[in-house]
Structures are given as C-alpha cells and as structure tokens.
Amino acid sequence: MNGQLSVMLKTDQQPVTPHTLGIPIEQEHGPTILIMDGQLLEKGLKERGFSKEWLLGEVQKQGAEGFKEVFLAQIDSRGNVYVDLYENKEKRHIVEERPLQGAILKKIQADLESFSLQTDNPEAKKLYAEQAANLQKTIDSIIPYLK
Structure with a gap:
C-alpha cells in the first residue's frame, strides 16, 4: 500500500452525460x-446532407456571387461554413456601408435630443443636450466622407 485514497461519488451525485441518459449524439469530425x-x-456536400442551393446561399452571405469566386470553403461538424474568397471584397462593403453609418449617427444624435426633451432631471437634460450638440458637430465634419 502506498497510502493513496480513491473516492467515487455516489451514483446520485455523479455528473450526467448524454451516454448515461441514453441520448445519441453526433460524432464530431x-x-x-x-x-x-x-x-x-459534391461528395463532401452529399456526405454532410446539404444541397448546392444551400451552399450557394452560405457562400453569398459571405460576399461571393458564386462558387467560382471561392478559393476554399469548408464546413465543421456543427454546420458552420468557413469561406475564403479569391478577392478581398471588404472595400466594396465599406463603400456601401458609408451612407448607413451616417444615418446611424444621425439617429443617435436625434435620440440624444429626444432624451433631453423627455427627462425631468436638469442634469441629465443638460448632459443629453450637450452630447447631442457634440455629436452633431462630429456628423457635420465627417458627413462629406460618408457619401
């Protein structure tokens, strides 16, 4: 004997696993x-039980118009699709998002003005009004770059 002691939890205190509950789980791959x-x-697509149309939708979500623009696409065991495109299309998305960014800033500025009008707390009213004015100055200075 070496003096070591092994302890097992009582059956009702042991952790529950899918195996102990008899729940089948998908094997990770x-x-x-x-x-x-x-x-x-197509072989990999059929093995995973997905259609070409589904994959085309997933590829398009990530910026490609079709399969020809994809350098590599793979799917993990949980169904997450990872796509690497030949061409980096981030610049195109930035240009398209510029007007949206301006609109978001204008909405935030309008919300600040609205909060200033709605509150009865004089300190909060002043703070909201000041921040709305500051944001308006910022919007005025960057709006030419967002068009």
Missing part, C-alpha cells in the same frame, strides 16, 4: 472541404 479553387466538391 474534422472540417470537410466543400469548394476548392472555385470547384464544388
């Missing part, structure tokens, strides 16, 4: 490549 060099690999 490594990523499956679905598109390589713009070419759809």
Whole structure:
C-alpha cells in the first residue's frame, strides 16, 4: 500500500452525460472541404446532407456571387461554413456601408435630443443636450466622407 485514497461519488451525485441518459449524439469530425479553387466538391456536400442551393446561399452571405469566386470553403461538424474568397471584397462593403453609418449617427444624435426633451432631471437634460450638440458637430465634419 502506498497510502493513496480513491473516492467515487455516489451514483446520485455523479455528473450526467448524454451516454448515461441514453441520448445519441453526433460524432464530431474534422472540417470537410466543400469548394476548392472555385470547384464544388459534391461528395463532401452529399456526405454532410446539404444541397448546392444551400451552399450557394452560405457562400453569398459571405460576399461571393458564386462558387467560382471561392478559393476554399469548408464546413465543421456543427454546420458552420468557413469561406475564403479569391478577392478581398471588404472595400466594396465599406463603400456601401458609408451612407448607413451616417444615418446611424444621425439617429443617435436625434435620440440624444429626444432624451433631453423627455427627462425631468436638469442634469441629465443638460448632459443629453450637450452630447447631442457634440455629436452633431462630429456628423457635420465627417458627413462629406460618408457619401
């Protein structure tokens, strides 16, 4: 004997696992490549039980118009799709988002003015009004860059 002691939890105190509950779980697997060099690999798609149309939708969500624009696309065991495009399209999205950013700033400024009018607390009223004015100055200075 070496003096070590092993302790087991009582059955009603042991952690619950899907196995102890008899719940079958999907086995995890490594990523499956679905598109390589713009070419759809239908075998992997069929093995995972997805359609071409579904994959096209997933690819389009990430900025590609079609499979030809995708360098590599893969799916993990949980159904998450990862897409690498040949061309970095971030610049196109930034240009499209500029007017939206201006509109968001204007809405925030209007909200601050509204909060100033709605509150009865004089300190809060002053703070909201000052911040609305500050934000308006900022909007006026950056709006030419957002068009």
